[in-house]
Every structure is written in structure tokens, then in C-alpha cells.
Amino acid sequence: MxxxxxxxxxxxxxxxxxxxxxxxxxxxxxxxxxxxxxxxxxxxxxxxxxxxxxxxxxxxxxxGEPVQYVVGTADFYGRQFHVEPGVLVPRPETAELCEWILTQKSRPSALLDIGTGSGCIAITLALEMPETKVSAWDISDAALGIAQGNAKTLEADVCFEKQDALSPPSDSRRWDVIVSNPPYIKPQERDGMAENVLNHEPEVALFAPEENPIIFYQRIGDYAWKSLTSGGLLFYELNPLTANEVSTYLSRLGFEEIEIRQDLFGKQRMLKAKKR
Incomplete structure (x- = not known):
């Protein structure tokens, strides 16, 4: 050929x-x-x-299978991550979220990535901020295996744990930064999505429950309010359709200096909030 x-x-x-x-x-x-x-x-x-x-x-x-699954790798923040159908293909918008975290004035001592998938956020931040202790959660054993493999290959020091974002622990751990790219697509958005995404990427990592499409943001926000240090930061990747709802919820919890940023396509895609 x-x-x-x-x-x-x-x-x-x-x-x-x-x-x-x-x-x-x-x-x-x-x-x-x-x-x-x-x-x-x-x-x-x-x-x-x-x-x-x-x-x-x-x-x-x-x-229609995504080329990243076919070749087994995806480029993210200048590095190659192993991916397969058990995890989402890393997106450029998520790299923008990492960049936002990296441009903060002070480096966090402890950072948590909730819903790590391939590990692209946690591993990138661990490599770019070697002085920060990075932990990452996911509910999927397959995803955790892929993320751990990527951390080993890229020589990143990340502590991975199996944990349900909707039922976070009630322990005494404290974080300076919590970041999450949770499932956020509304089921009614399905008709407008690319077939290669719908047919091949894991639905559990894509879709939020129809009855409450911001439930992941709410539960993670609740946990962040309890476990962030004073002045700690919460970062989200957003669904533009629910960005304002998420912002309102965090404001009601007590978060301050809530900022929503657009991605390279001009969509409301990222949020930062500060715990007072």
C-alpha cells in the first residue's frame, strides 16, 4: 500500500x-x-x-476507532502516554488546564487529581512540579493500571488509589490543590458527538447522570471544601453547558475568587476556585 x-x-x-x-x-x-x-x-x-x-x-x-487507541499512544503536554479503550484520549483542553495550574505563583505541597484516567494530569504535574506530592484517584481498575504504567514509563512519582469520586473518604488528609476532569457530558448531547468517541471511548468517563449532570462537581466540591488547606485551590475542566451551575454551587459552599476561563476553541472549559 x-x-x-x-x-x-x-x-x-x-x-x-x-x-x-x-x-x-x-x-x-x-x-x-x-x-x-x-x-x-x-x-x-x-x-x-x-x-x-x-x-x-x-x-x-x-x-472509526480513534487513532490513539490504534497506535496505543497519545501526545499530551509534550509527552507520549499509553492509552487504550479503558481510558479517555487526552485532549488539548486538558493540557490547558494543566498549564493554568502551573502558572500559579506558589507551588503546592500536596495535589490531588480526581478521576485520573490515563494519568495525564497527575503525571504531567508531578513531572513539572517535582517538589509537589501528587496523588491520583480513579474508580476503574483498568484506568489505574494504565496510569501506573504511564507513571513508570515517564518516571513520575504519583500515588494512585482506587476511589469513587462520588463517595470520597472522610479522612484527615489535606491538599493545597485539587484538580478534576470528571464525567460531564449530558446524555442529550449524545446526538451531536463524533461516532468514534461514542463507539470507542468509555461511557463511564464521558457521561454524567441525566438526573443531575453536575453531581461529580458537587461531590468533589464538597470534599474540596473540607479537605483543602486555607487558601487552597480547586480546578475543574468544565462542560460549557453547566459551567455557571458549577460556579454557583461552589459559591454557595463558600469558595471565593471563582474564575472561569475559555479554552482554545472559545468555550467555557476551565474553572478555578479558592477556599478562604
Missing amino acids: SYEELWHRLTPLYEAGEAKAVARWVLDVRFGLSMADILCGKVTDLSANDQAELEKMMLRLEK
């Missing part, structure tokens, strides 16, 4: 530019072919075994 044949096979799912990018990424990450190699026609020089593997990967892509 030539490069042209590969990306043309993906055009029913992607625009031409994105189809080319997906094909290039597969050839680069899995088969080590640079753009120069591709332009020189070295795709057709792959061994019979590699050609067979490439065909299997193409069949998965043609079914």
Missing part, C-alpha cells in the same frame, strides 16, 4: 488534511517512517509482516 492509498481509505471518516495526518502518525509511531521516508515511497518497502499489521490497523481506523 502506498501513502496515498492509505489516507484515501480514511476520507469517508476524515477530511483530507486530517486523513493524511492520521496516516502519517500511524506510519511514524508504529513503523518509524519519517515524512521524508513517506515522500520517498518507503511505505511500499515495509516487510510482509509490517504490511499485514498495517492492514489490521487500517481496518480498525476505517471502523
